[in-house]
Amino acid sequence: MKKYKIPGASLAIVQDGKLIYQEGFGEQSNGAPVTKDTMFTIGSVSKPITSLAIMKLVDDGRVDLDQEISQYLPHFHYRKDSSYQEVTIRQLLTHTSGISSYDGMVLADRNLRGEDAIATAVQELSGVSLNHEPGEVHEYSPANYLLLAKVIENVSYQSFTTFMDDEIFKRIGMYRTVSNYRDAEELGYQPGFQTWFGKPIKSKGFMDDSGAPYGYMVSTSDDISRFIRFMLDGGGGLLSEKTFSMYTSPQVHRKEDMYYGYGWRISANADDSYYFHGGETPDSRSELFINPNGNYGFILLTNKNNFSEVHSTIWMRDGIKKILENGTMPEVKPVNHHLQWIVCSITVFIFLLCVWNISRLRTKAAIKKRVWIFIGSLSLLLAIGIIPLLSYFFSTPWHSINLYAPDIAFIIKLLVGTFTLNGVLLLMISLLKRNEARH
The missing domain is CATH 1.20.1280 (Monooxygenase)
Structure with missing residues (x-):
């Protein structure tokens, strides 16, 4: 943290079903100390949680992974070549829908608020042109998980926030995890810091309710440690064994032994298999890592971000992994500007x-x-x-x-x-x- 000038961070490590380490470091933007209950925006760590909600609907027989999204989103339209297949739920989950990263980012980080935020963003996305044949190319785009949130709303006849609260967060025991700004503010959420030439500057406070499914959920290290225990337990009580196996399986090859699954980045290396996801918002970065073979996982939440420092928390994640698995302290790599x-x-x-x-x-x-x-x-x-x-x-x-x-x-x-x-x-x-x- 000192090397990377990170004002505040929270780390929780779970092994063999027990919380073996939990600590808050530094301070929040209001000067309060960081604790296990300090709330952070978790960035794209939101994606595997949104994916879990979809898999819950799959398990209940209310969503079919290979069904065309038009069956669930009748008012959403997209442009495609006449030879292209229709986009399916599975392709949204794996970022192979054909919607470009750029088109997704145009609608991301908009600071939309309220229960209609997701519907408003989906309406603005309607008419988007597909860049590729659905299922052919993996192109990471916030738009995919925005559409999945609208599927959840349409199928459940509830707002995304209500469904996540009732069917996911409360059932796992994540009582300080929310998916909208109003609830986060009531629980004491403080904005993080943006970086100017390496120096942390207090953010003006940025949170997009329409972005909750792909990057603006708010949580704590304590809550996500419960999510890690849920994952290491095999999703018991929420997903069947078969659906949980699908949820954590590799789907799309990216490079070497790395795959993308249903909201997870996955290492399929036989000697070093694990799944994980990093996340960022304009004023926070997070890293979630789970190793089922080693029966451990951890969450690292930090309250500072800048595009030029993207590798800092990745190196911290790899360092924590090395300490846990090898008992050795890695070199702390420098970040330059x-x-x-x-x-x-x-x-x-x-x-x-x-x-x-x-x-x-x-x-x-x-x-x-x-x-x-x-x-x-x-x-x-x-x-x-x-x-x-x-x-x-x-x-x-x-x-x-x-x-x-x-x-x-x-x-x-x-x-x-x-x-x-x-x-x-x-x-x-x-x-x-x-x-x-x-x-």
Whole structure:
């Protein structure tokens, strides 16, 4: 935590059905100490919990994994090639629906609130075009789990929040786990921190009710330790043995021995098999890890995030795994902020270059006005195009960059402002010089 400048964290470890370690470290954004009951947004660790709800409906005979989603979502439509098959529930679970990551992120992190938040987001997603034939390509997208939440609502005739509370959280004993901002606030949830050049800055507080099924559930290490015990017990009392086996089985090959299942990332290595999922929101990161062969699992919750620090909690997760399995302390790898400094250096260089150009242009009696008008026009075009180009290059909407890398987004805005100012001033001075030359 000291190395990565993480203000607060909570860790719980379960082995052989018992809680063998539980500790809170550091502080929350309001200065209160982190404890086992401190609430964190858990990011994509929400996905295996949403998947569990779907598998509960499968076990009850109310949902068929290979049924077309149109049977459950009659008002949701998508565009596809005429040769494509229809999207099924199974494909939503495994992120093979054909809906792109970008289209999912456009609707993610919207700060929508209330019981209608999921329905509103699904309505806005309606009409999306499939990028691939359903079932052919694994492309991780929040949209898949948003649609699964709406399936849960339509099949159960309840809000997603009510179903999760009654059928999942309470039955596992997760009484401080919620799926909407109102309930989280009542239980004392505090926003986390965003990172600016490695320094944690208190977040303004960001939580999207429509994002609960894929990334905005709120929980504690104590509650998720109960979920881990439930998983190590084989889902008893909630899922049949057959359905639980499906729930934790590998489905889509990703690389080497790694697969994606129904909301789980899975290692199918015979000597090192486990399932896990990481998660992030703009101001938190989490890591859930379960090793059924070793009969242990753990949850790590932290209250800081930035895109450039994505590996920090992954290294912490791998370190905890190594300590538990081998009894050895791994090296704590450093996190750098090279990307921020590179973007900052480029912005400063462009700013100084613009000042030099304007200074040269003002002091020259005779100018090649076409050259300077071209440079000014090019600056304005760069100002207009730099953000769309970055979004295209990283396949990420600008609002996501703004939330998950606020320091980089701020520097880019300064760069846009520099190009704009440079373009406007060069064109103005060139036109004034041309008028002076005429007179």
